[in-house]
Amino acid sequence: MPVMRFLHTSDWHLGRSLHRADLRDAQAAFLDHLVATAREEKVDAVLVAGDVYDRAVPPVDAVALCEEALVRLRETGARVIVISGNHDSARRLGFSSGLIDASGVHLRTRAATLADPVLLADGHGPVAVYGIPYTEPVAEGERSHSAVFGAATERIRADAARRGVARTVVMAHGWVHGGQASESERDITVGGVGSVPASLFDGFGYVALGHLHGQQVITPTMRYSGSPLPYSFSEATHEKGSWLVEIGGDGAVRAERVPAPVYRRLSVLRGRLADLLASSSYAKHEEDFVAVTLTDTQRPDQAMDQLRARFPHVLTLGFEPEGVTIDDRRYGEKVAGKDDLAVASEFVTHVRNAPPTEAERQLLEEAFEAARELEGER
Numbered sequence: 304m305p306v307m308r309f310l311h312t313s314d315w316h317l318g319r320s321l322h323r324a325d326l327r328d329a330q331a332a333f334l335d336h337l338v339a340t341a342r343e344e345k346v347d348a349v350l351v352a353g354d355v356y357d358r359a360v361p362p363v364d365a366v367a368l369c370e371e372a373l374v375r376l377r378e379t380g381a382r383v384i385v386i387s388g389n390h391d392s393a394r395r396l397g398f399s400s401g402l403i404d405a406s407g408v409h410l411r412t413r414a415a416t417l418a419d420p421v422l423l424a425d426g427h428g429p430v431a432v433y434g435i436p437y438t439e440p441v442a443e444g445e446r447s448h449s450a451v452f453g454a455a456t457e458r459i460r461a462d463a464a465r466r467g468v469a470r471t472v473v474m475a476h477g478w479v480h481g482g483q484a485s486e487s488e489r490d491i492t493v494g495g496v497g498s499v500p501a502s503l504f505d506g507f508g509y510v511a512l513g514h515l516h517g518q519q520v521i522t523p524t525m526r527y528s529g530s531p532l533p534y535s536f537s538e539a540t541h542e543k544g545s546w547l548v549e550i551g552g553d554g555a556v557r558a559e560r561v562p563a564p565v566y567r568r569l570s571v572l573r574g575r576l577a578d579l580l581a582s583s584s585y586a587k588h589e590e591d592f593v594a595v596t597l598t599d600t601q602r603p604d605q606a607m608d609q610l611r612a613r614f615p616h617v618l619t620l621g622f623e624p625e626g627v628t629i630d631d632r633r634y635g636e637k638v639a640g641k642d643d644l645a646v647a648s649e650f651v652t653h654v655r656n657a658p659p660t661e662a663e664r665q666l667l668e669e670a671f672e673a674a675r676e677l678e679g680e681r
Contacts, residue, residue: 306427306549307347307425307430307470307550308347308548309346309350309511309546309547309548309549309550310337310341310344310346310348310546310547311350311352311528311545311547311548311558312337312350312351312528312531312545312546313351313352313353313354313388313528313529314353314354314388314514314516314528314529314530314531315330315333315351315355315356315369315531316354316357316390316530316532316534317355317357317361317365317368317369318356318361318364318365319534321534321535321592322618322619324618326532327365327368328566329566329567330368331368332566333531333532333566334368334371334372334375337349337372337376337545338372338375340545340547341376341379341381342379342380344547345380346379346547347382347423347425348381348382348423348432349381349382349383349384350384350472350474350511351383351384352386352388352476352511352512352514353387353388353391353436353437353474353476354388354389354391354513354514354530355385355387355391355396356390356391357390359390359395373385373408376408377408382407382408382409382421382423383407383408383409384409384421384432384474385411385434386411386412386435386437386474386513387436387476388436388437388513389437389514391412393412393413393437394412396410396412397410397411397412397413400412409434411433411434411435412436414438414455417433417434417459418433418462419462420432420459420462420463420468425552427551427552428470428552429466429470430468430470430471430472430508430550431463431468431470431471432472432473433462433463433472433473433474434473434474435452435455435456435474435475437477438451448477448498448499452475452503453499453503456507459507469554470508470550470554471506471507471508472507472508472509472511473509473510473511474510474512474513475504475510475513476512476513476514477498477514478499478515479499479504480498480499480500481501482515482519482521482527483515483517484515484516484517485516485535485538485541486536486537486538487516487530487534487535487538488514501525504525507524508550508554508556509524509525509548511528511546511548512525512526512527512528513528515529516530516533516541517529517538517541518544518560523556526558528544528545528546529541529544530543536619538569539569539570542560543562543565544560544561544563545560545563546558546560546561547559547560547561567591568588568590568591568592569591569592569593570591570592571593571594571596572588572593572595572596572614573598573623574598575597575599576597576599576603579595580612585613588614589614589615590615593610593614593617594617594618594619594621595614595619595621596622597620597623598623598625599622599624599625600624600626601624601657602622602624606620607620622656624656643671644667644668647667647671648664648667
Protein backbone atom coordinates (compact mmCIF):
# COMPACT_ATOMS: atom_id res chain seq x y z
CA MET A 304 0.00 0.00 0.00
CA PRO A 305 1.44 3.44 -0.93
CA VAL A 306 2.83 5.66 1.78
CA MET A 307 2.36 9.40 2.22
CA ARG A 308 5.18 11.38 0.57
CA PHE A 309 6.26 14.96 1.21
CA LEU A 310 8.90 17.25 -0.23
CA HIS A 311 10.25 19.51 2.53
CA THR A 312 11.86 22.80 1.49
CA SER A 313 12.27 26.28 3.00
CA ASP A 314 14.13 29.60 2.98
CA TRP A 315 13.82 30.40 -0.69
CA HIS A 316 14.50 34.10 0.05
CA LEU A 317 13.20 35.17 -3.34
CA GLY A 318 14.48 38.63 -4.18
CA ARG A 319 17.77 38.20 -2.33
CA SER A 320 21.16 38.96 -3.84
CA LEU A 321 24.66 37.90 -2.81
CA HIS A 322 26.87 40.94 -2.29
CA ARG A 323 24.81 42.60 -5.05
CA ALA A 324 25.12 39.64 -7.42
CA ASP A 325 21.72 38.93 -8.99
CA LEU A 326 20.43 35.48 -7.99
CA ARG A 327 17.13 35.44 -9.89
CA ASP A 328 18.31 32.89 -12.45
CA ALA A 329 19.73 30.68 -9.71
CA GLN A 330 16.48 30.80 -7.73
CA ALA A 331 14.44 30.08 -10.84
CA ALA A 332 16.68 27.08 -11.62
CA PHE A 333 16.09 25.70 -8.11
CA LEU A 334 12.32 26.08 -8.44
CA ASP A 335 12.47 24.27 -11.80
CA HIS A 336 14.30 21.46 -9.99
CA LEU A 337 11.73 21.43 -7.17
CA VAL A 338 8.83 21.13 -9.60
CA ALA A 339 10.58 18.33 -11.50
CA THR A 340 11.29 16.46 -8.25
CA ALA A 341 7.68 16.79 -7.06
CA ARG A 342 6.47 15.41 -10.37
CA GLU A 343 8.99 12.56 -10.65
CA GLU A 344 8.59 11.44 -7.04
CA LYS A 345 4.78 11.81 -7.13
CA VAL A 346 4.71 13.54 -3.77
CA ASP A 347 1.43 14.16 -2.01
CA ALA A 348 2.44 17.57 -0.67
CA VAL A 349 5.23 20.14 -0.85
CA LEU A 350 5.99 21.75 2.51
CA VAL A 351 7.55 25.24 2.36
CA ALA A 352 8.70 26.08 5.90
CA GLY A 353 8.93 29.86 5.71
CA ASP A 354 11.04 32.73 4.35
CA VAL A 355 9.55 32.49 0.91
CA TYR A 356 10.71 36.05 0.32
CA ASP A 357 13.79 37.88 1.56
CA ARG A 358 11.93 40.92 2.82
CA ALA A 359 8.46 42.00 3.85
CA VAL A 360 7.87 43.97 0.64
CA PRO A 361 9.45 41.79 -2.07
CA PRO A 362 10.24 43.05 -5.56
CA VAL A 363 7.63 42.46 -8.24
CA ASP A 364 9.74 39.89 -10.10
CA ALA A 365 10.13 37.84 -6.90
CA VAL A 366 6.35 37.80 -6.41
CA ALA A 367 5.87 36.68 -10.00
CA LEU A 368 8.46 33.92 -9.58
CA CYS A 369 6.74 32.71 -6.41
CA GLU A 370 3.29 32.69 -7.98
CA GLU A 371 4.53 30.75 -10.99
CA ALA A 372 6.28 28.21 -8.75
CA LEU A 373 3.20 27.61 -6.60
CA VAL A 374 1.03 27.11 -9.68
CA ARG A 375 3.51 24.70 -11.25
CA LEU A 376 3.94 22.73 -8.02
CA ARG A 377 0.17 22.35 -7.74
CA GLU A 378 0.00 21.19 -11.35
CA THR A 379 2.16 18.18 -10.40
CA GLY A 380 -0.82 16.94 -8.35
CA ALA A 381 0.79 17.79 -5.01
CA ARG A 382 -0.86 19.96 -2.40
CA VAL A 383 1.34 22.92 -1.45
CA ILE A 384 1.50 24.09 2.17
CA VAL A 385 3.36 27.30 3.00
CA ILE A 386 4.07 29.04 6.30
CA SER A 387 5.48 32.53 6.73
CA GLY A 388 8.97 33.09 8.11
CA ASN A 389 10.64 35.99 9.88
CA HIS A 390 11.60 37.60 6.55
CA ASP A 391 8.05 37.42 5.18
CA SER A 392 5.17 39.78 5.76
CA ALA A 393 2.54 37.43 7.15
CA ARG A 394 -0.29 39.71 5.99
CA ARG A 395 1.05 40.07 2.45
CA LEU A 396 2.01 36.43 1.98
CA GLY A 397 -1.29 35.28 3.48
CA PHE A 398 -3.49 37.63 1.45
CA SER A 399 -6.52 35.76 0.04
CA SER A 400 -5.41 32.51 1.73
CA GLY A 401 -9.03 31.65 2.47
CA LEU A 402 -9.92 31.95 -1.19
CA ILE A 403 -7.06 29.91 -2.61
CA ASP A 404 -7.25 27.10 -0.04
CA ALA A 405 -9.71 25.35 -2.33
CA SER A 406 -7.12 25.33 -5.11
CA GLY A 407 -4.82 23.08 -3.09
CA VAL A 408 -2.31 25.79 -2.13
CA HIS A 409 -2.55 26.39 1.61
CA LEU A 410 -1.01 29.50 3.19
CA ARG A 411 -0.63 29.38 6.96
CA THR A 412 0.54 32.83 8.05
CA ARG A 413 -1.60 33.63 11.11
CA ALA A 414 -1.12 32.25 14.61
CA ALA A 415 -4.89 32.12 15.01
CA THR A 416 -5.13 29.33 12.40
CA LEU A 417 -2.11 27.21 13.35
CA ALA A 418 -4.37 24.49 14.82
CA ASP A 419 -6.40 24.27 11.60
CA PRO A 420 -4.64 21.46 9.72
CA VAL A 421 -4.46 20.61 6.07
CA LEU A 422 -5.93 17.11 6.05
CA LEU A 423 -4.47 14.57 3.63
CA ALA A 424 -5.32 10.90 3.32
CA ASP A 425 -3.89 7.68 1.94
CA GLY A 426 -4.93 4.05 2.21
CA HIS A 427 -3.91 4.05 5.86
CA GLY A 428 -6.09 6.98 6.86
CA PRO A 429 -5.61 10.69 7.50
CA VAL A 430 -2.45 12.74 7.96
CA ALA A 431 -2.86 16.18 9.52
CA VAL A 432 -0.33 18.86 8.50
CA TYR A 433 -0.13 21.84 10.86
CA GLY A 434 1.74 25.06 10.10
CA ILE A 435 3.24 27.28 12.81
CA PRO A 436 4.12 30.60 11.14
CA TYR A 437 6.91 32.73 12.57
CA THR A 438 5.47 34.96 15.28
CA GLU A 439 7.19 37.59 17.38
CA PRO A 440 6.68 36.71 21.06
CA VAL A 441 5.42 40.19 21.91
CA ALA A 442 2.64 39.82 19.34
CA GLU A 443 1.31 36.83 21.29
CA GLY A 444 1.82 38.40 24.70
CA GLU A 445 4.75 36.08 25.42
CA ARG A 446 8.30 36.78 26.57
CA SER A 447 10.17 34.12 24.57
CA HIS A 448 10.08 31.96 21.47
CA SER A 449 9.89 28.90 23.71
CA ALA A 450 6.64 30.18 25.17
CA VAL A 451 5.22 30.86 21.70
CA PHE A 452 6.12 27.41 20.36
CA GLY A 453 5.02 25.72 23.59
CA ALA A 454 1.56 27.27 23.37
CA ALA A 455 1.34 26.48 19.65
CA THR A 456 2.26 22.81 19.98
CA GLU A 457 -0.21 22.34 22.86
CA ARG A 458 -3.00 23.72 20.69
CA ILE A 459 -1.98 21.37 17.88
CA ARG A 460 -1.89 18.33 20.17
CA ALA A 461 -5.36 19.17 21.45
CA ASP A 462 -6.73 19.51 17.92
CA ALA A 463 -5.14 16.24 16.74
CA ALA A 464 -6.56 14.42 19.78
CA ARG A 465 -10.01 15.87 19.15
CA ARG A 466 -9.88 14.71 15.54
CA GLY A 467 -8.46 11.32 16.46
CA VAL A 468 -5.59 11.74 13.96
CA ALA A 469 -2.60 9.56 14.80
CA ARG A 470 -0.23 10.75 12.05
CA THR A 471 0.74 14.40 12.33
CA VAL A 472 3.21 16.67 10.55
CA VAL A 473 4.19 20.06 11.98
CA MET A 474 5.83 22.84 10.00
CA ALA A 475 7.64 25.53 12.00
CA HIS A 476 9.99 28.44 11.40
CA GLY A 477 12.52 29.09 14.15
CA TRP A 478 15.75 28.05 15.79
CA VAL A 479 15.57 24.69 17.58
CA HIS A 480 18.28 23.60 20.04
CA GLY A 481 20.96 21.65 18.22
CA GLY A 482 20.65 23.56 14.97
CA GLN A 483 23.78 25.22 13.57
CA ALA A 484 23.40 28.78 12.30
CA SER A 485 25.35 30.56 9.55
CA GLU A 486 25.96 34.25 8.92
CA SER A 487 23.02 34.82 6.60
CA GLU A 488 20.07 34.23 8.94
CA ARG A 489 18.44 37.26 10.52
CA ASP A 490 18.81 37.38 14.31
CA ILE A 491 15.55 36.44 16.08
CA THR A 492 16.84 36.39 19.65
CA VAL A 493 14.69 37.67 22.48
CA GLY A 494 16.53 38.65 25.62
CA GLY A 495 19.63 36.96 24.24
CA VAL A 496 17.84 33.64 23.67
CA GLY A 497 16.59 32.66 20.23
CA SER A 498 16.47 28.86 20.22
CA VAL A 499 13.75 26.62 21.60
CA PRO A 500 13.93 23.07 23.02
CA ALA A 501 13.41 20.23 20.56
CA SER A 502 11.31 18.50 23.23
CA LEU A 503 8.46 20.94 22.51
CA PHE A 504 7.79 18.89 19.36
CA ASP A 505 7.76 15.47 21.04
CA GLY A 506 5.09 13.13 19.74
CA PHE A 507 4.66 14.51 16.23
CA GLY A 508 5.30 12.24 13.28
CA TYR A 509 7.54 14.64 11.38
CA VAL A 510 8.65 18.24 12.02
CA ALA A 511 9.59 20.27 8.93
CA LEU A 512 11.74 23.18 10.07
CA GLY A 513 12.78 26.41 8.40
CA HIS A 514 15.01 29.37 9.32
CA LEU A 515 18.52 27.89 9.56
CA HIS A 516 20.21 27.79 6.16
CA GLY A 517 22.25 24.63 6.58
CA GLN A 518 20.47 21.37 5.80
CA GLN A 519 20.62 19.39 9.04
CA VAL A 520 19.06 16.69 11.17
CA ILE A 521 17.98 17.54 14.72
CA THR A 522 16.40 14.10 15.21
CA PRO A 523 15.44 11.50 12.58
CA THR A 524 11.94 13.00 12.53
CA MET A 525 12.91 16.67 12.92
CA ARG A 526 14.93 18.31 10.14
CA TYR A 527 15.92 21.59 8.55
CA SER A 528 15.80 21.59 4.78
CA GLY A 529 18.08 24.63 4.68
CA SER A 530 18.14 27.29 1.98
CA PRO A 531 18.32 26.11 -1.64
CA LEU A 532 21.25 28.47 -2.37
CA PRO A 533 24.16 29.73 -0.28
CA TYR A 534 23.36 33.28 0.81
CA SER A 535 26.70 34.10 2.43
CA PHE A 536 30.28 32.88 2.13
CA SER A 537 29.86 31.17 5.51
CA GLU A 538 27.72 28.68 3.55
CA ALA A 539 30.38 27.96 0.93
CA THR A 540 30.79 24.36 2.11
CA HIS A 541 27.05 23.65 2.57
CA GLU A 542 25.42 20.90 0.56
CA LYS A 543 22.06 22.39 -0.36
CA GLY A 544 18.86 20.50 -1.00
CA SER A 545 15.47 19.40 0.27
CA TRP A 546 14.11 16.32 2.04
CA LEU A 547 11.90 13.64 0.48
CA VAL A 548 9.92 12.31 3.42
CA GLU A 549 7.76 9.19 3.61
CA ILE A 550 5.31 8.42 6.43
CA GLY A 551 4.07 4.86 6.64
CA GLY A 552 0.74 3.64 7.89
CA ASP A 553 2.29 2.93 11.29
CA GLY A 554 3.73 6.46 11.47
CA ALA A 555 7.30 5.36 10.73
CA VAL A 556 9.27 8.09 8.95
CA ARG A 557 11.96 7.76 6.32
CA ALA A 558 13.74 10.80 4.88
CA GLU A 559 16.07 11.02 1.89
CA ARG A 560 18.17 14.02 0.91
CA VAL A 561 17.48 15.49 -2.52
CA PRO A 562 20.50 17.57 -3.65
CA ALA A 563 19.79 20.99 -5.11
CA PRO A 564 21.41 22.02 -8.40
CA VAL A 565 24.59 24.09 -7.99
CA TYR A 566 24.18 27.31 -9.94
CA ARG A 567 27.62 28.70 -9.14
CA ARG A 568 30.02 27.57 -6.42
CA LEU A 569 31.20 29.87 -3.64
CA SER A 570 34.92 29.94 -2.95
CA VAL A 571 37.00 31.76 -0.34
CA LEU A 572 40.55 32.51 -1.57
CA ARG A 573 43.47 33.87 0.40
CA GLY A 574 46.96 34.80 -0.75
CA ARG A 575 49.18 37.34 -2.49
CA LEU A 576 47.72 39.03 -5.52
CA ALA A 577 50.45 37.83 -7.89
CA ASP A 578 49.90 34.22 -6.85
CA LEU A 579 46.12 34.45 -7.21
CA LEU A 580 46.49 35.87 -10.71
CA ALA A 581 49.16 33.48 -11.96
CA SER A 582 48.95 30.14 -10.16
CA SER A 583 47.25 27.29 -12.03
CA SER A 584 45.93 25.95 -8.72
CA TYR A 585 43.24 28.67 -8.77
CA ALA A 586 42.00 27.87 -12.29
CA LYS A 587 39.12 25.77 -10.92
CA HIS A 588 37.69 28.85 -9.18
CA GLU A 589 37.56 31.13 -12.21
CA GLU A 590 33.78 30.75 -12.67
CA ASP A 591 32.92 30.73 -8.96
CA PHE A 592 31.50 33.48 -6.81
CA VAL A 593 34.70 34.44 -5.01
CA ALA A 594 35.63 36.17 -1.75
CA VAL A 595 39.30 37.18 -1.70
CA THR A 596 41.58 38.13 1.17
CA LEU A 597 44.93 39.55 0.05
CA THR A 598 48.00 38.98 2.22
CA ASP A 599 50.47 41.23 0.36
CA THR A 600 52.62 43.28 2.71
CA GLN A 601 51.35 46.41 0.93
CA ARG A 602 47.85 46.92 -0.46
CA PRO A 603 48.13 46.53 -4.25
CA ASP A 604 46.75 49.28 -6.49
CA GLN A 605 43.57 48.45 -8.44
CA ALA A 606 43.48 44.97 -6.92
CA MET A 607 39.78 44.38 -7.62
CA ASP A 608 40.14 45.27 -11.30
CA GLN A 609 43.07 42.89 -11.63
CA LEU A 610 41.22 40.09 -9.86
CA ARG A 611 38.14 40.51 -12.07
CA ALA A 612 40.30 39.84 -15.13
CA ARG A 613 40.74 36.26 -13.90
CA PHE A 614 37.75 35.86 -11.55
CA PRO A 615 34.87 37.76 -13.20
CA HIS A 616 32.51 36.90 -10.32
CA VAL A 617 34.69 38.11 -7.45
CA LEU A 618 32.34 39.72 -4.92
CA THR A 619 34.37 40.78 -1.88
CA LEU A 620 37.94 41.86 -1.23
CA GLY A 621 39.72 42.02 2.11
CA PHE A 622 43.27 42.89 3.11
CA GLU A 623 45.17 41.15 5.89
CA PRO A 624 48.89 41.77 5.29
CA GLU A 625 51.31 39.14 6.48
CA GLY A 626 53.47 39.93 9.48
CA VAL A 627 51.39 42.86 10.74
CA THR A 628 50.86 43.15 14.48
CA ILE A 629 47.39 44.36 15.43
CA ASP A 630 47.38 47.53 17.55
CA ASP A 631 44.68 47.01 20.20
CA ARG A 632 44.94 50.51 21.66
CA ARG A 633 41.84 52.70 21.68
CA TYR A 634 41.54 55.38 19.02
CA GLY A 635 42.13 58.20 21.53
CA GLU A 636 45.37 56.61 22.65
CA LYS A 637 46.59 56.23 19.07
CA VAL A 638 46.13 59.91 18.17
CA ALA A 639 47.05 61.53 21.50
CA GLY A 640 49.56 64.38 21.04
CA LYS A 641 49.68 64.12 17.23
CA ASP A 642 48.80 66.81 14.71
CA ASP A 643 46.36 66.37 11.83
CA LEU A 644 49.03 65.44 9.29
CA ALA A 645 50.50 62.77 11.55
CA VAL A 646 47.06 61.24 12.18
CA ALA A 647 46.22 61.21 8.46
CA SER A 648 49.63 59.74 7.60
CA GLU A 649 49.17 56.94 10.12
CA PHE A 650 45.71 56.23 8.69
CA VAL A 651 47.21 55.79 5.22
CA THR A 652 49.82 53.47 6.69
CA HIS A 653 47.14 51.47 8.50
CA VAL A 654 45.01 51.03 5.38
CA ARG A 655 47.81 50.34 2.91
CA ASN A 656 50.49 48.96 5.24
CA ALA A 657 52.88 51.49 3.71
CA PRO A 658 53.50 55.15 4.63
CA PRO A 659 52.32 57.91 2.29
CA THR A 660 54.79 59.03 -0.35
CA GLU A 661 56.26 62.53 -0.21
CA ALA A 662 53.78 63.64 -2.86
CA GLU A 663 50.89 62.21 -0.86
CA ARG A 664 52.09 63.91 2.33
CA GLN A 665 52.25 67.21 0.42
CA LEU A 666 48.70 66.69 -0.86
CA LEU A 667 47.46 65.96 2.67
CA GLU A 668 49.22 69.03 4.04
CA GLU A 669 47.66 71.25 1.35
CA ALA A 670 44.22 69.81 2.12
CA PHE A 671 44.54 70.57 5.83
CA GLU A 672 45.79 74.10 5.09
CA ALA A 673 42.83 74.74 2.78
CA ALA A 674 40.46 73.44 5.45
CA ARG A 675 42.01 75.74 8.09
CA GLU A 676 41.70 78.76 5.80
CA LEU A 677 38.07 77.94 5.07
CA GLU A 678 37.36 77.55 8.77
CA GLY A 679 39.00 80.95 9.46
CA GLU A 680 36.69 82.70 6.95
CA ARG A 681 33.59 81.64 8.82
